Amino acid sequence: MRIQLFVLTLVFLPVKLFSQGCCSGGSGSPIAGGASQGVLQERQMEISGNHQYLSTDRFLVKDRDTASLFDNLNSNYLYIRLAYGITEKLTMSIESGYFINKTQYGLERKDTVISSGIADLILFPRYNLYTRNTEHTKTEITIGMGFKIPIGKYNDSTVVYRNPNTGVRYYTTSPPTIQPTNGSQDFIFYGFLFRGYTEKKCRVFANVLYIKKGWNPLGQKFGDFSSVGLFASKTIFKKVGLTLQLRGEHVSKMQYDKNVDMLALYNIDVYSTGSRKIFIAPQVSFTHKNIVLFTLYEYPLYQYLNGTQVGSQHQITTGVSYRFFVKNHKID
DSSP states (O other): HHOOOOOTTHHHOOOOOOOOOTTTBOOOOOOSSSSSSOOOOOTTEEEEEEEEEEOOEEEETTEEOOOSSEEEEEEEEEEEEEEEEEESSSSEEEEEEEEEEEEEOOGGGOOOOOEEEEEEEEEEEEEEEEEESSSSSEEEEEEEEEEEEEOSSSOOEEEEEEEETOOOOOEOOOOOSSSSSOOOOOOEEEEEEEEEEEHHHHHHHHEEEEEOOOOOOEEEEEEEEEEEEEEEEEEETTTTEEEEEEEEEEEEOOOOOTSSSSHHHHOTTTTTTOEEEEEEEEEEEEETTTTTEEEEEEEEEEEEEEEEOOOOOEEEEEEEEEEEOOOOOOOO
């Protein structure tokens, strides 16, 4: 199959579940399945990586702007995925990432909190349920079920006071918005529908994603995440792909141990968790032989946040994908 067909159907875009409450909960790390992923061909391998920059200084009460509680929240994240086509229907991928920084700038740049480090390990198999090729069209249906394992920090702390006489430092747990991971083991459920029109060099596809969050050791269960994405793409000049994505997402409210004061101990306002959002994301990609370069910008069209939370604002992702076939060595 020509690489142009894979440009926008197999390149991955991470989901950023960045915050779930102002100065409060959030998964903090992108995980697999944000865009459409089909399956690779048998013995085909893919090495993919991207850099994601996120920045926001917007605060909302429900769907209305409100006063800022800090100046800015931003992160720089490196993400890598290794995928292999075990059969023509089954693909297995291993994915992880590293935060160069997650930074929360306090008002007037005071009380700045910074974190960094490795995030999660994701095991994500995908299986092709249905494929039908005709002279003019190609149709695919793919499902996946993955598992997220936290390997980074979820209870990192920040110095809040240093005694000038004794030099003793006092710490408090940093807000989950800047922790590299939320510390829970999560299940990922995924579905992908693709329809390509060969002669017109255009494609339409859709995906659904549901992430069942687990409990972490701190007695926290961040809200389950669900999303539906619709995509339309077109190849121009043989090597350039244009895609437009419309995505809706829902994050449930946080559950927690009622015997623990989440606000005092972990900077989490449990009443300011959960959201509904709609995003639009234009993407441009360039293909040369087995290499795909891509960049996209995700912009929120609508946001409804429970309580008072920091909202989404700017997210830019740039990455590269390389595919090749692994030779099947025969033993005489």
